[in-house]
Amino acid sequence: MKTGMKTLCSFVIALLCCASSLSAAQQWKDTIVVSRDGTGDYRTLTEAMEGIRAFMDYKVTVLVKNGVYKEKVVLPSWLENVDFIGEDVEKTIITYDDHANINKMGTxxxxxxxxxxxxITFRNLTIENNAARLGQAVALHTEGDRLVFINCRFLGNQDTVYTGAKATRLYFLNCYIEGTTDFIFGPSTALFDTCIIHSKANSYVTAASTPKDVEVGYVFKNCKLTAAPGVDKVYLGRPWRPYAATVFIGCELGKHICPAGWDNWRNPENEKTARYAEYGSTGEGAGNANRVKWAKQLSKEEVAKYENPDSLFRICSDWKEMSHD
Structure with missing residues (x-):
């Protein structure tokens, strides 16, 4: 091949490579809009996953417009460094209606x-499982680490929020969580900061399954525990696994909270291992005179390690940055 022809071929190849690179750059946006009416980049959250590059080293913001998104959404393990921001927490709703007894689905x-x-950070979103009360029905299932939920609502009945992986760290700020039985459950380390925890039936709020070798399980700080009319016998928690760890700090407990506070899940052996405690509880359900003897009232010194999110999460491992500004 003559030199001129070689040069022309090289130039054409270079142009094609540049065009390919430009096309890839245009495909991966740092801001994506999801809108049910078709005016955004995608109509569903599931479709939007295709527009986010795997293992990015830059932040992507997904703006979710008001609407009801009836879909079963999975944010895969290769998704990192993403903010999902709803337009309005009461009008931006992700919903589905599976429950455990549909085709033996299981929880x-x-x-x-x-x-x-x-x-990943979530803001101003409602995440709902609106299945009938026919079995366990999870709204939020987490397996990732360093997940932040700000001003979100979690609606459901039994098993609303499942924090499903050991040694993962979750932060809930100014959220509303409702349910009937064990509606916050699992093995993760999770801080619930200034949240409303609403019981819809006489039952149990938490069912932690904290592993023995994890120091901190669930921490509720400055939360308000409320209940539906007629609900008057709710326990703060029962141990799904023997070393369940749950602490309430500076929380306002409604009169629906049982004087005993905690339940051993019909197994006295759990009383030797469960790590349940309170500090500075207020409200009609806060009296500790009749709390079970195997739960603890923390001292000022003992509560110090829970004083701020950064120090709390460093107890577990090194989560230096919290996305709650």
Whole structure:
């Protein structure tokens, strides 16, 4: 081939490579809009996953417009460094209606939103499982690490929020969580900061399954525990696994909270291992005179390690940055 022809071929190849690179750059946006009416980049959250590059080193923002998104959403493990921001927490709704007794589905497949990815923030979203009360029905199922939920609502009945992976760290700020039985459950380390925890039936709020070798399980700080009319016998928690760890700090407990506070899940052996405690509880359900003897009232010194999110999460491992500004 003559030199001129070689040069021309090289030039054409270079142009094609540049065009390919430009096309890839245009495909991966740092801001994506999801809108049910078709005016955004995608109509569903599931479709939007295709527009987010795997393992990004930059932040992507997904703006979710008001609407009802009836879909079963999985955020895969390769998804990182993403903010999902709803337009209005009461009008931006992700919903589905699976429950455990549909085709023998079991609890862990009933989720509306399953988060396998890490370093993800959610703001101003309602995540709902609106199945009938016919079995366990998870709204949020988490498996990723460093997940932050700000001003979100989690609606459901039994098993609303499943924090499903050991040694993962979750932060809930100014959220509303409702349910009937064990509606916050699982093995993760999770801080619930200034949240409303609403019981819809006489039952149990938490069912932690904290592993023995994990120091911190669930921490509720400055939360308000409320109940539906007629609900008057609710326990703060029962141990799904023997070393369940749950602490309430500076929380306002409604009169629906039982004087005993905690339940051993029909197994006295759990009383030797469960790590249940309170500090500075207020409200009609806060009296500790009749609390079970195997739960603890923390001292000022003992509560110090829970004083701020950064120090709390460093107890577990090194989560240096919290996305709650």
């Amino acid at each position: 862990f497949r009933t989720y509306t939103l399953k988060v396998e990815g890490s370093s």
